[in-house]
Amino acid sequence: MMKSLKTFLLTFLLWTLTGTVGHVLFLLLYSGLMTDAPWSERLLAVVYGLKLDAAVGAYLTVIPGLLLLIGAGGRRMKVLWSAYFAFFGCVYALATVANLGLYGPWGFPLDYTPILYLTTSPAEALASATLWQMAAAAVTMAGLTWGVWRLRPPYEASAGWGGRLALLLLTVALILPMRGGLSTGTNHTGTVYFSENIRLNHAAVNPVFSFIESAAHREDLSSQYRFMSDEEAELLVDSLNHETDSAAVVPRDSLFTAKPERIVLVILESFSTQLMEEAGLVKGVVPRLEQMATEGLYFTRFYSNTMRTDRALVSVLSAIPAFPTYSLMDQPRKTATLPSLATALKQAGYAARYYYGGDTNFSNMRSYLVAAGFQDIVSEKDFPASQRTGKWGVADGPVFDRAADDLESMPAGEPLFAVVQTSSSHEPFDVPDHQVLAYPPLNAFHYTDSCLGHFVDRLRSQPGWERTLVVMVPDHQGCYPVVMNNYALEHYHVPLVMTGGVVRAPRKIDTLGSQTDLAATLLSLVGASHEAFPWSKDLLDGGAAHYAVFAVPDAVGMVREEGALIWDNTSARVMLSTWPEGQREQALQRLKAYYQKLYKMADRL
Numbered sequence: 001m002m003k004s005l006k007t008f009l010l011t012f013l014l015w016t017l018t019g020t021v022g023h024v025l026f027l028l029l030y031s032g033l034m035t036d037a038p039w040s041e042r043l044l045a046v047v048y049g050l051k052l053d054a055a056v057g058a059y060l061t062v063i064p065g066l067l068l069l070i071g072a073g074g075r076r077m078k079v080l081w082s083a084y085f086a087f088f089g090c091v092y093a094l095a096t097v098a099n100l101g102l103y104g105p106w107g108f109p110l111d112y113t114p115i116l117y118l119t120t121s122p123a124e125a126l127a128s129a130t131l132w133q134m135a136a137a138a139v140t141m142a143g144l145t146w147g148v149w150r151l152r153p154p155y156e157a158s159a160g161w162g163g164r165l166a167l168l169l170l171t172v173a174l175i176l177p178m179r180g181g182l183s184t185g186t187n188h189t190g191t192v193y194f195s196e197n198i199r200l201n202h203a204a205v206n207p208v209f210s211f212i213e214s215a216a217h218r219e220d221l222s223s224q225y226r227f228m229s230d231e232e233a234e235l236l237v238d239s240l241n242h243e244t245d246s247a248a249v250v251p252r253d254s255l256f257t258a259k260p261e262r263i264v265l266v267i268l269e270s271f272s273t274q275l276m277e278e279a280g281l282v283k284g285v286v287p288r289l290e291q292m293a294t295e296g297l298y299f300t301r302f303y304s305n306t307m308r309t310d311r312a313l314v315s316v317l318s319a320i321p322a323f324p325t326y327s328l329m330d331q332p333r334k335t336a337t338l339p340s341l342a343t344a345l346k347q348a349g350y351a352a353r354y355y356y357g358g359d360t361n362f363s364n365m366r367s368y369l370v371a372a373g374f375q376d377i378v379s380e381k382d383f384p385a386s387q388r389t390g391k392w393g394v395a396d397g398p399v400f401d402r403a404a405d406d407l408e409s410m411p412a413g414e415p416l417f418a419v420v421q422t423s424s425s426h427e428p429f430d431v432p433d434h435q436v437l438a439y440p441p442l443n444a445f446h447y448t449d450s451c452l453g454h455f456v457d458r459l460r461s462q463p464g465w466e467r468t469l470v471v472m473v474p475d476h477q478g479c480y481p482v483v484m485n486n487y488a489l490e491h492y493h494v495p496l497v498m499t500g501g502v503v504r505a506p507r508k509i510d511t512l513g514s515q516t517d518l519a520a521t522l523l524s525l526v527g528a529s530h531e532a533f534p535w536s537k538d539l540l541d542g543g544a545a546h547y548a549v550f551a552v553p554d555a556v557g558m559v560r561e562e563g564a565l566i567w568d569n570t571s572a573r574v575m576l577s578t579w580p581e582g583q584r585e586q587a588l589q590r591l592k593a594y595y596q597k598l599y600k601m602a603d604r605l
Helices: 002-029 044-070 074-106 113-120 122-127 131-149 160-173 175-179 198-204 207-216 230-241 287-295 309-318 341-347 362-371 396-409 440-460 515-525 581-604
Strands: 262-268 297-299 351-356 376-378 416-421 468-474 496-499 507-509 548-552 555-560 563-568 573-577
Touching (some): 002 044, 002 160, 044 074, 044 160, 044 198, 044 207, 230 581, 287 468, 287 496, 309 341, 309 362, 309 515, 341 416, 351 396, 362 376, 376 396, 396 440, 440 468, 468 515, 548 581, 563 581, 573 581
Parallel strands (some): 262 416, 262 468, 297 507
Antiparallel strands (some): 297 496, 555 563, 563 573
16 A cells, blocks of 8 residues: 555656756756846746646646556556556657747747647748757656656555555545645646746746647637638728727816826726616615716726626736637737736836736736736735635735735835736625625625725825826626626626826716727826837827727627627627618628737737
């Protein structure tokens, strides 16, 4: 029994160390690309990389665990054991060799791309790697693989039920390193991202895990949402973007007293206009948001781009419209190339901070935020265990308090862009010590709203309020009303509210827009260029074309002054149209062209 348990543990350990050797080789081979980082920081890549190494090790230990459990016996066990380790040892070695060889010319960790290249252009795929890199990695990995294969199992069944039960429990327990723990977020490539230096993050990535993740999330973007020639799509989108709305001109001087030195963006989980009294459905759910809407700038015709948080974050922070069949955040290689509001503001002199009470490993969120330029990310792990009271981590109250404390401790006058993302108004609505409304979802919204109000009150009392702008925007419409039609405009209608000492006077603004338009609007406000955000329109610029787009799984929509349209791609039919009959076809072609161009852009990233 003890020999079986020892073999099991050594198998897991050796598979894990196989990944660790890969990180060390990466750091040695590409040390010239990391001269700006001391070795003490570089070695952290090995430490952080252990999480994905252990995940891969756990997956590869399942079958050996089962073989030890059933005790295949004698020659049969030896053959199965040897074949298993020979095969997966070669796979692991090839993945590590490919990662080391291709990283230099390609600049990103191993993903499914080599397979695509090998099936279309094998010579070009192999030409990317240098011979000495391949040879050095192959020799080292072959030696380690041989060591793993030489691990000798006991060639008999585990003695007694006690031994079998212990092996069964250990095999089941492998799910923990596979998932990355017990938190709501599971392992992603971005789980091991720890540095602003993207190459150090890449050094921490396990190539086997990265490859499998990429293959699992692979989408053939080049064949999706293809309705016409690319040339025709370009012409239609160009014509759409040149139809300006002069009525949307809003003099900036009449809205703001000065350029903000502090921009605080609050992303509200699942909020929508349906929670506000003006919708006529409920009263008293979000009184503080409603108060700030009457005291500040309230954009009354604003839409979310999506129904998912991962897509919404990319829309808000990178001004990329959400895809109906695809999540950019699930592709760290692609998100590393995206423009971002934080990076653009950093170039204008603003530091960037991010606050979230949940697990930033969820849906590759951390890798996206790091690539987006956030120097400081405060998440669940930065709070004491006593405050991690909900399924999604830390409730909104402590998160807002932490952000307010940090802002108070910073010198006034230093430009700062801070993002606070809430989570308490997400299922299961487990808010702490707050029972105001009987219906749990509405009570959770009321809780977040009260925390938001208290947060703004604290900012108002701090030095520098007169140069502060607070922007509040939901990520998407959530759980209220309970039954919501995906083909109804109300599903996407959300409030955009701006308040702060730089806001001159209350005003309602009726310009059409969506989450992607925040980037151009805020950058224009601070006098920075937004040329890097072609999908974003300044909401206060009458010379821009103003419209809103949104997407849900395999359905897309657009709202313009002339009408609204929603197209279901699965059934290939219009689900909603308020356009005049004679103009509907042109509107539909423009909508199709817009998303065709968007998919073409994503395919080229």
